[in-house]
Structures are given as structure tokens and as C-alpha cells.
Amino acid sequence: MLITNLEYxxxxxxxxxxxxxxxxxxxxxxxxxxxxxxxxxIFGGELKGYTELLQESRDEAVKRMTEQAAAxxxxxxxxxxxxxxxxxQGAAExxxxxxxxxxxxxxx
Amino acid sequence: MLDLVILIILLSLxxxxxxxxxRAHFRSIRKRExxxxxxxxxxIRRLPADFPPCKTALVAGSVVxxxxxxxxxxxxxxxxxxxxxxxxxxxxxxxxxxAILRMKESAGKIHASHVFNVKMETASITKxxxxxxGCVExxxxxxxxxxxxxxxxxxxQEEGRLVTVAAPKEKFSILKGMxxxxxxxxxxxxxxxxxAMVFYTGPxxxxxxxxxxxxxxxxxxxxxxxxxxxxxxxxxxxxxxVNNGVLDNFDVLYASPSSPSTPDAxxxxxxxxxxWYMEYSMRPGEKRTEMFSFxxxxxxxxxxxxxxxxxxxxxxxxxxxxxxxx
Numbered sequence: 001m002l003i004t005n006l007e008y009x010x011x012x013x014x015x016x017x018x019x020x021x022x023x024x025x026x027x028x029x030x031x032x033x034x035x036x037x038x039x040x041x042i043f044g045g046e047l048k049g050y051t052e053l054l055q056e057s058r059d060e061a062v063k064r065m066t067e068q069a070a071a072x073x074x075x076x077x078x079x080x081x082x083x084x085x086x087x088x089q090g091a092a093e094x095x096x097x098x099x100x101x102x103x104x105x106x107x108x
Numbered sequence: 109m110l111d112l113v114i115l116i117i118l119l120s121l122x123x124x125x126x127x128x129x130x131r132a133h134f135r136s137i138r139k140r141e142x143x144x145x146x147x148x149x150x151x152i153r154r155l156p157a158d159f160p161p162c163k164t165a166l167v168a169g170s171v172v173x174x175x176x177x178x179x180x181x182x183x184x185x186x187x188x189x190x191x192x193x194x195x196x197x198x199x200x201x202x203x204x205x206x207a208i209l210r211m212k213e214s215a216g217k218i219h220a221s222h223v224f225n226v227k228m229e230t231a232s233i234t235k236x237x238x239x240x241x242g243c244v245e246x247x248x249x250x251x252x253x254x255x256x257x258x259x260x261x262x263x264x265q266e267e268g269r270l271v272t273v274a275a276p277k278e279k280f281s282i283l284k285g286m287x288x289x290x291x292x293x294x295x296x297x298x299x300x301x302x303x304a305m306v307f308y309t310g311p312x313x314x315x316x317x318x319x320x321x322x323x324x325x326x327x328x329x330x331x332x333x334x335x336x337x338x339x340x341x342x343x344x345x346x347x348x349x350v351n352n353g354v355l356d357n358f359d360v361l362y363a364s365p366s367s368p369s370t371p372d373a374x375x376x377x378x379x380x381x382x383x384w385y386m387e388y389s390m391r392p393g394e395k396r397t398e399m400f401s402f403x404x405x406x407x408x409x410x411x412x413x414x415x416x417x418x419x420x421x422x423x424x425x426x427x428x429x430x431x432x433x434x
Binding site: 001002003004005006007008009010011043044045046047048050051052054055058059062063066080081082083084085086092 | 122129130153155164168170174175178199224231232243247250253267268270274275
């Protein structure tokens with residue numbers, strides 16, 4: 001599975017468009033991380049626990065998106081976009097979407 | 109008052125720690141930026157037409173960064189009059205540059221030479237919640253292109269996945285700082301407890317003189333006094349004792365007829381009892397009458413030094429002067 005946020009893939013031709021695929025995950029911060037984040041908030045700086053959490057969640061969203069793409073027979077997802085939103089306090093939604101396509105080697 | 113103290117502590121912690129963390133972060137950003145300048149990240153959507161054959165991968169860098177308490181406070185003040193909130197500007201700047209750096213580091217990890225179509229996304233993950241931590245996530249992502257021939261035909265390990273790097277280790281460890289801080293607080297608490305144990309004055313008993321005879325040399329006379337518990341709790345009457353110095357002028361005899369007492373052993377130097385252990389719990393409002401018999405040895409005015417102690421060895425002294433006549 002090839003993923004990119006370009007609208008095409010250099011050296012490849014798009015054989016077939018399969019439409020939008022998406023993956024999302026809603027993650028809540030756990031109490032320990034929230035507590036540490038609360039402490040760190042006095043001092044400022046990076047909240048590494050959250051960074052890691054959101055990174056893991058984004059990986060999960062991408063995985064779901066690529067699984068969906070694979071399920072409909074795509075071999076690449078183009079023009080991927082990410083979006084993050086805070087749904088309620090303590091939970092964030094990570095959303096990834098893109099266009100599933102079938103690519104083939106370009107005939108020069 | 110306590111609130112004000114806490115506010116001042118938080119503000120000063122935020123100011124000192126926050127500004128030192130920010131400075132350290134900017135130093136680190138500038139250093140890494142100068143290294144990663146050779147890996148351009150651009151926002152153009154198409155590769156140039158004459159671009160060499162390449163392989164692509166999706167790379168991303170993200171960071172969650174929080175304001176410190178001082179910045180939050182300053183921004184709160186700024187909100188009143190409007191205008192630039194420079195304390196948040198530097199925060200967002202740090203976050204964006206850090207996210208781009210991490211994206212470039214991810215690209216460097218897979219030996220990419222450029223990053224195309226860079227997109228930035230900023231999300232306040234605790235938006236709209238009062239009293240919650242103000243923190244912002246910045247995500248930078250783009251398509252890394254690998255042109256180096258030696259890597260072109262090697263299959264990518266992260267095929268089909270987002271290429272990211274882990275957040276770097278911090279030089280300035282908040283955890284360590286916090287551990288020290290908590291240790292210091294614990295030490296203070298222990299010291300406080302020890303001090304409280306040493307200096308604790310429990311509820312005291314009240315002693316009141318009832319009666320004494322006219323004292324004459326070699327004639328025993330009775331002194332009686334009331335011990336009462338005027339507290340709202342049970343207080344133990346631990347012991348009643350007579351100061352040793354009294355023995356120079358008087359012979360002393362504990363004379364209460366009905367009191368449960370355990371006289372301590374006479375000391376080796378003299379055969380006179382000076383302490384009487386009661387270990388008697390006095391209910392609130394309870395009163396008991398104690399009597400001593402003193403026999404003066406000589407003429408003069410002497411204090412009768414008697415002390416009544418509770419279980420914390422907090423004693424009530426009782427030393428009426430006694431004038432002894434022929």
C-alpha cells in the first residue's frame with residue numbers, strides 16, 4: 001500500500017479511482033497522563049505523553065484507512081489529509097482520509 | 109490568602125521554569141534547523157517536471173505543547189484590553205517549528221532528499237474547557253521523496269504507514285525536577301510532624317488551690333487542691349510530683365486517701381517519694397481533690413513546687429508560697 005499526500009505518484013499512472021477512504025479513532029487520555037500533563041502545565045513545554053498518544057492514534061487511523069483501501073482493492077491512497085478535533089474534554093478524534101486508487105507503472 | 113500564595117507560587121514556577129524551558133527549546137530548534145536545512149520541505153503540490161526518478165513516503169511530525177501558568181496568566185490579562193498575545197505567539201512558533209523539524213527528521217530517517225506538499229494543522233485539543241490545561245497540537249505532514257539511487261530500490265520498512273520519529277529525550281527533565289520538589293515537600297511535612305510531636309501541648313489540666321493550714325515548724329499541715337479537666341475531651345492525669353528542692357524545707361507525704369496511685373520507687377539518694385503516677389483518665393468536667401501533707405523543717409517563706417502533668421508531659425505548675433512560723 002502506497003500512501004502519499006500528493007495527488008499523483010511520480011512514475012506511476014492512475015488506472016482506476018476507487019473513491020474516498022477514511023479512518024478515524026477517538027482516544028481518551030488516561031488519568032496518569034492527564035495528571036502528569038496537569039503538573040507540566042504549570043511549567044509549560046512539551047506534553048510528551050500527549051504527543052505519543054496522538055501519534056499512536058494517528059497511526060491507528062492511517063491503518064484503518066489503508067485497511068479500508070485494501071478491502072476495496074486499491075494499492076495506493078492519494079491526497080491524504082489529517083484532521084484532529086477535540087470532541088469532549090479528555091478525548092480527541094484523529095481522522096485520516098484520502099482517495100483510494102489502483103496504480104500501475106507508467107508507460108513512458 | 110492561601111489562594112493568593114498558591115497563585116504566586118504557580119506564577120513564579122511558571123515564569124522561571126517556563127522561560128528556561130522555552131529558551132532551551134529555542135536553542136535546540138535553532139541547532140536542529142541549521143542541520144536540517146539541507147533537507148528542503150516545500151509546500152508545492154507537484155514535483156518539478158525534470159525531477160529524477162523517485163520513491164515517495166508519507167512523513168509526519170507532531171508535537172503537543174502546553175502553555176505555562178505564567179503565560180496563561182499574562183494572556184488572561186491581555187484578553188482584557190486586546191492586542192497581540194505575544195506569550196502565545198512564541199508558543200505556537202515553537203510548536204510549528206518543532207513539528208516541521210520532526211517531519212524533516214522522519215524524512216531523514218528514510219533517506220529522503222525533499223519533502224513536498226507540506227501541510228500544517230493546528231488543533232487545540234482542550235478547546236473550550238475552562239480550567240483545563242491549555243495545550244495545542246501541531247501536525248506537519250508531507251510527502252518525502254527518496255532520490256538517492258542506493259535507496260531507490262530498497263523496499264521501505266514503513267510501507268503503507270506514516271513515517272514518524274519519537275519525541276526526543278528532554279535535557280531538562282521535569283520529572284526529575286518534580287521528584288526533587290515533591291521530596292522537598294515531603295521533607296517539610298516530616299519536619300513539621302516532628303516539630304508538632306515535640307512542641308505539641310495537649311489539653312492541660314487546671315489546678316486550683318483549695319486550702320492550707322497555717323504552717324508551723326515540725327507540725328504537719330495539709331494542703332489540698334482540685335485538679336479539674338475543663339477541656340472537651342478526656343485528658344489523662346499522668347502524674348503529680350513535687351520538686352526536689354521542696355524537700356530541703358519540708359517533709360512531704362502524699363495524703364489523698366482514695367486516689368489510685370502508683371508511687372514510683374524512692375531514689376537512692378533519699379528515701380522520700382517525689383512523684384506519684386496516677387495514669388487516670390479524667391472525663392471532661394471531672395474534678396478530683398488531691399491532698400499533701402507537709403511538715404516544715406524551718407522558719408521562712410518557701411514555695412510549694414507541685415506539678416500536675418498530662419500524658420504529653422505538659423505540666424501545670426502550682427507553687428503557692430507558704431509562710432512558716434515558730
